[in-house]
Amino acid sequence: MKSIVMIGPSPASRGGMASVIATLLAHGYGNGDGCRFIATQVDGSRARKAGRALAALAQVAGLLALGRVALLHVHLASGASFWRKAAFIGAARLAGCPVLIHLHGGQFAQFLDQRLGRRRRRLALALLAGARAGFALTRASAALLREHCPQAEIELFPNPVAPAPSLPRAPGANLLFVGRLEAGKGVFDLLHAFARVHAARPDARLVLAGDGDARPLEALAEKLGLLDSLSLPGWIDAEQRRALLATAGVFVLPSHHEQLPMSLLEAMAAGAPVVATDVGAIGELLAHGRYGTVVPPGDIDKLAAAILKMLQDNILADNISARGLERVQSEYHVEKVLARLRRRYEELLQ
The missing domain is CATH 3.40.50.2000 (Glycogen Phosphorylase B;)
Incomplete structure (x- = not known):
């Protein structure tokens, strides 16, 4: 057969x-x-x-x-x-x-x-x-x-995207990135943007989860005075991702090249508000602002401003979360x- x-x-x-x-x-x-x-x-x-x-x-x-x-x-x-x-x-x-x-x-x-x-x-x-x-x-x-x-x-x-288990969300001032730790994923842009976010929100922390060489990021964080506010857990499994997404104030994907990233869909399915760069299908997925904030790749000023606004505007973050969850359930389930x-x-x- x-x-x-x-x-x-x-x-x-x-x-x-x-x-x-x-x-x-x-x-x-x-x-x-x-x-x-x-x-x-x-x-x-x-x-x-x-x-x-x-x-x-x-x-x-x-x-x-x-x-x-x-x-x-x-x-x-x-x-x-x-x-x-x-x-x-x-x-x-x-x-x-x-x-x-x-x-x-x-x-x-x-x-x-x-x-x-x-x-x-x-x-x-x-x-x-x-x-x-x-x-x-x-x-x-x-x-x-x-x-x-x-x-x-x-x-x-x-x-x-699979429906996320109903973990209670307890978002704080954590910024979460999930992906390979390399320049093409925009992690160095994100660290520079985080320096500006941290200046306005000293309680903010940045979590960069993924495999790759973390040493250049640690060196840059030390140079920027951010080492104590940076977490590098390495590659994480699905259960760990769900736990981190439940406490993320913002999920950030600052990539220079993407198609339709699974990490972004999973973040939306978990109800996390997202900020991402306008590459691949991300702009269409987020409807250029309705389901998440979109910024140009490599633009550190706009990336920092978008993250900070999401952290400071709870109504915006809640609306983005709700609309994003509805979108992935209706079209990507x-x-x-x-x-x-x-x-x-x-x-x-x-």
Whole structure:
């Protein structure tokens, strides 16, 4: 019997793509619905990652050879993620199996146009061109897929968010960021903005939760005199995120590049007011102010002012929280996204 096979990082891995997959699996994907998930990547050493990728490729190739794959659903981003999935896409093409490209990551256009030599770019475009369908998280990504996948049916597809447990919110003056600790996520911008917030609100604390090298942030915090007001808990699991969101006065995502970040959806689902940069689909998600405050990426003055206003204006924060929660429940709830995904599968298989 044929099944739909989804491939991507293990749900136990770190990152937004893994969070999407974990949410789908936790709410019924693959439970007797003719779908199955095969992990192509895990966290750990290079040897462990290579072993997982090779084992997954052997498993998928075996299913393709037996004619047991009706559709290959590929979660894809730039860099290593793309080349890891290239062999799976190529195997599906050889077997005559349709491929659904599910594009994540905020820098795929730069990956194709700036990071690849001529031969590798030709190979990448050839793999994309044969896709049967594509899911994009932003209008820009959808346009990119339409350009490079001329025969595919491309649509905007939302990331799913699970309803948050009913933890009582006790917001204080905490600023919370969740994501990788790197310049592209805007964490250094946030630390500079926090210096201005802290000058007006000495009780404010900044929590930067995520993996990555924290030493440059600690050095900058010490230089700014903020080390005692900075918390760097490292990577946190779902339960820890929920606890931190329940006490966050503001959730801040100052990224320079994004698509549709899971951390932002989770913050809105937890009822935390949000301040974020206008990149990827964030401006549309927040309706440029209705569901959260949006500022230009890299603008430290506006970032600091938006955070401070959210901390000082309780009515604004409460309204943003309520509207944001309503939005994610109505448009991004995992049950609705799963139902839409299954309908789309049926349409493609017809």
